[in-house]
Amino acid sequence: MLKVPEHQVAGHIASDGKLGPLVDDQGRFFKPLQGDSRGEHEAKFYESFTSNKKVPDHIHRYFPVYHGTQLVEASDGSGKLPHLVLDDVVSGYANPSVMDVKIGSRTWYPDVSEEYFKKCIKKDRQTTTVSLGFRVSGFKIFDHQESSFWRAEKKLVLGYNADGARLALRKFVSSNSPADSNLTPNCAFASEVYGGCNGILAQLLELKDWFETQTLYHFNSCSILMIYENESILMKGGDDAPAPRAQVKLVDFAHVLDGNGVIDHNFLGGLCSFIKFIKDILQSVEKHDETDTSLLENGR
Ligand SMILES: O=P(O)(O)O[C@@H]1[C@@H](OP(=O)(O)O)[C@H](OP(=O)(O)O)[C@H](O)[C@H](OP(=O)(O)O)[C@H]1OP(=O)(O)O
Numbered sequence: 001m002l003k004v005p006e007h008q009v010a011g012h013i014a015s016d017g018k019l020g021p022l023v024d025d026q027g028r029f030f031k032p033l034q035g036d037s038r039g040e041h042e043a044k045f046y047e048s049f050t051s052n053k054k055v056p057d058h059i060h061r062y063f064p065v066y067h068g069t070q071l072v073e074a075s076d077g078s079g080k081l082p083h084l085v086l087d088d089v090v091s092g093y094a095n096p097s098v099m100d101v102k103i104g105s106r107t108w109y110p111d112v113s114e115e116y117f118k119k120c121i122k123k124d125r126q127t128t129t130v131s132l133g134f135r136v137s138g139f140k141i142f143d144h145q146e147s148s149f150w151r152a153e154k155k156l157v158l159g160y161n162a163d164g165a166r167l168a169l170r171k172f173v174s175s176n177s178p179a180d181s182n183l184t185p186n187c188a189f190a191s192e193v194y195g196g197c198n199g200i201l202a203q204l205l206e207l208k209d210w211f212e213t214q215t216l217y218h219f220n221s222c223s224i225l226m227i228y229e230n231e232s233i234l235m236k237g238g239d240d241a242p243a244p245r246a247q248v249k250l251v252d253f254a255h256v257l258d259g260n261g262v263i264d265h266n267f268l269g270g271l272c273s274f275i276k277f278i279k280d281i282l283q284s285v286e287k288h289d290e291t292d293t294s295l296l297e298n299g300r
């Protein structure tokens with residue numbers, strides 16, 4: 001039995017009879033092939049990427065595993081439609097916090113229609129895409145105090161300026177109530193989630209290394225998904241405390257183009273900018289910890 005994904009944070013959502021992705025209880029994510037040949041384009045990308053021996057193994061792990069396409073009952077009640085069958089990258093988590101960040105200082109690319117170009121550039125200018133080289137598309141946080149999920153409102157997210165994006169990235173790794181906009185995010189999970197040898201920053205840097213040399217694909221309008229589980233961090237100290245399992249995954253390949261031997265500077269530039277934001281948060285947390293330690297040592 002397929003159902004609407006509980007943890008989807010952006011994109012087309014299958015609710016109120018609309019067409020959108022579905023999930024099963026076996027850890028599969030079914031994304032309907034979108035019109036305008038975008039769906040076929042995304043399927044072709046997955047087929048090319050999956051079998052591309054030039055892509056190193058350690059890079060494959062940043063992409064959802066692709067299981068081909070399948071005709072399944074669509075969410076909008078229009079009957080059986082072809083869907084991409086992917087690994088559901090959040091299926092292994094009980095209460096995942098998830099953020100979608102669209103990378104690049106432009107979402108349009110050469111040879112798109114005038115109409116599509118205008119739509120993209122308008123949104124790119126209205127959001128932080130042009131100014132920062134990335135935009136937050138959506139996120140949800142597991143609020144352990146309330147034992148429920150808090151979801152950022154799409155309209156507010158798309159209205160973020162640089163400070164709003166920074167605040168969202170801090171909030172994403174904080175333990176104080178996300179619903180209260182008067183509280184300064186405490187970044188309680190930043191070191192465990194963003195930092196460390198298996199954390200988000202280490203993964204982003206590994207991706208950056210690849211993007212510095214890869215000329216196979218241009219990842220237009222593609223997103224980085226960040227996923228982690230915060231309950232486990234709160235069990236800190238317990239021997240059985242599981243790791244937060246912070247993960248970076250790339251999603252949405254409807255607009256990927258052949259790289260033609262050229263660096264994907266649009267994605268690479270956006271990724272570098274995004275990395276700087278994550279690094280700054282980690283640095284501010286370390287600085288704060290150092291101040292706390294010195295205050296303690298000085299008996300204050
Ligand atoms: O329909 P919209 O205006 O919500 O735009 C979609 C975008 O939503 P946004 O409002 O930017 O969060 C959406 O962005 P997210 O996935 O939400 O980051 C996609 O860009 C989508 O296009 P495509 O599926 O990649 O071809 C976009 O869909 P299309 O309008 O291009 O079909």
Ligand SMILES: Nc1ncnc2c1ncn2[C@@H]1O[C@H](COP(=O)(O)OP(=O)(O)O)[C@@H](O)[C@H]1O
Nearest residue numbers: 008009010011012029064086088089100251252
């Ligand atoms: N393989 C996946 N597993 C789990 N969730 C996914 C997967 N792919 C996408 N998602 C969720 O769906 C959202 C939209 O995906 P995306 O491919 O960008 O769709 P769209 O083309 O409609 O924008 C992402 O932000 C994420 O929350």
